[in-house]
Amino acid sequence: MQKKVIVTGVAGFIGSNLAMHLLNRGYSVVGIDNLVSGTIENVDARVDFHKTDICNKEVYSLLQGADAVFHLAAKNSLTDCLANPLDAAQINAVGTLNILEAARQAKVGKFIYADTSAEYEGIHEFPTREDKVRPIGVYAASKHGGCTFCESYRDLYSMNLTIVRYFNVYGPAQDWRRVVPPVMSAFIIRMLRGEAPIIYGTGEKRRDFIYVDDVNxxxxxxxxxxxxxxxxxxxxxxxxxxxxxxxxxxxxxxxxGLRPIYKADLPGEAQVTLADISSGRKLGWEPKIDIHEGLRRSVQYIKDRVLQVVQTNQVKTA
Ligand SMILES: NC(=O)c1ccc[n+]([C@@H]2O[C@H](COP(=O)([O-])OP(=O)(O)OC[C@H]3O[C@@H](n4cnc5c(N)ncnc54)[C@H](O)[C@@H]3O)[C@@H](O)[C@H]2O)c1
Incomplete structure (x- = not known):
């Protein structure tokens, strides 16, 4: 029988890519998103889509009969979380608890929580392993709250729970509409429009970037x-x-021929991220898309799908 998978945050960057990947491999997908930052254009037409909030009680009936849940919906802009810490806690910690409780009641077979490398903000050992975390910023602390509830449900109710800590994911459908968009999309969009890319700080911060197909x-x-x-x-x-x-x-x-413009650094960002991926490798997984190929595909996607929207709406990009 076709397996039913729930994806929260299905209209966002990683969720929409994940849904497409699952559908192409024969899973049925129920998608949940309140469209606060994601867009309906991102959602594959085959998804059974429900526009609702993860904090809403409606999710209890949606999770019935599900084989697995990928919980990705979150407030995940660092600046937004700093400006609205109570919202960040409500969505990232309490919202996660609501989805967990719905999954427990529905006896869902597997729950996967989208955590973040921001959990390692206060850890300065590279490459970073999974065993120690030290969240500092509001975003990291709120995601840590969600993660703690996951661990609590795993231990209390023997829920089948897996936590993934994404580093910097990039690729098609990245949210370029944000006030400070993710760096790859921001640079590509500006440079294709003949505008100099903006770098916050010295540009020497280092990031472990992973292409979204490898995450899929x-x-x-x-x-x-x-x-x-x-x-x-x-x-x-x-x-x-x-x-x-x-x-x-x-x-x-x-x-x-465009040179970057350097602006004041953004608060609360780590200097270095670098993942130790030996745990994933033990499952036989290996990232395959190198940075050259990933950037080439990202440029193509932005040329085909994004540039016209930016130009038509005269959207300003940072
Ligand atoms: N993109 C990355 O590099 C990265 C890195 C680390 C962790 N993560 C985590 O991965 C997950 C997905 O990230 P993304 O980059 O796809 O983000 P995104 O912003 O593109 O997608 C998040 C989606 O969640 C939805 N959403 C937000 N609040 C909601 C609510 N209260 N109810 C229902 N839907 C809601 C938004 O509308 C959006 O479609 C998040 O949990 C994020 O913390 C992402």
């Missing part, structure tokens, strides 16, 4: 491999690049 593959591994039950996994590549290097790689592809 890992998600599928988690669904299929029972060794992942109860585990916590970093989802990165084990290689990092500085923001200046990313600019140079995109410039190599686009040949614009």
């Amino acid at each position: 593959d890992f998600h599928l591994t988690l669904l299929k491999d029972p060794r992942s039950n109860g585990g916590i996994y970093n989802v990165g590549t084990g290689v990092n690049f500085s923001i200046n290097e990313i600019y140079r790689l995109i410039e190599e592809l686009l040949q614009t």
Whole structure:
């Protein structure tokens, strides 16, 4: 029988990619999103889509009969979380608890929680392993709250729970509409429009970037491999690049001649992220898309799908 998978945050970047990946492999997908930042255009037409909030009681009936839940919906802009800490806690911690409780009542077979490398903000050992966390900012603390409820439900009710800590995921459908959009999309959009990219700080912060298709593959591994039950996994590549290097790689592809504009640093961002991915590798998973290929595909997607929307709406990009 076709397996039913719930994806919260299905209209967002990672959720919409995940839904498409699952549908293409024969799963049925029920998608939940309140469209606060995601868009309906991101959602594959085959998704059984419900526009609702993860804090809403409506989710209890939606989770009935589900084989697995990927809980991705979150407030995840760092600046937004700093400006609205109570909302961040309500959505990322309490909202997660609501989905967990709905999953417990529905006896869902597997629950996967989308955690973040921001959990490691106060840890300065690289590459970073999964066993120690030290969240500092409001976003990290609120996601940690959600993670703590997951661990509580795992221990209290023997729920089958897996936690994934994404590093910097990039690729098609990244949310370029944010006030401070993710760096890859921001650079590519501006440079394709003939505008200089903006770098906050010196550009020497280093990030472990992972292409979204590699994340999709890992998600599928988690669904299929029972060794992942109860585990916590970093989802990165084990290689990092500085923001200046990313600019140079995109410039190599686009040949614009544009130089970056440097602005004051953004508060609350880690200097370095670098994942130890040996736990994921033990499941036979390996990221396959290198930075050159990932950026090439991202440029193509933005040319095909984003640029016209930006130009038509005269959207300002940071
Ligand atoms: N993108 C990354 O690099 C990254 C890194 C680390 C962790 N994560 C985590 O992965 C998950 C997905 O991230 P993303 O990049 O796809 O983000 P995104 O902002 O593109 O998607 C999040 C989706 O959740 C929805 N949403 C927000 N609040 C909601 C609510 N209260 N009820 C229902 N829906 C709601 C939004 O409308 C959006 O569609 C998040 O949990 C995030 O914390 C992402």
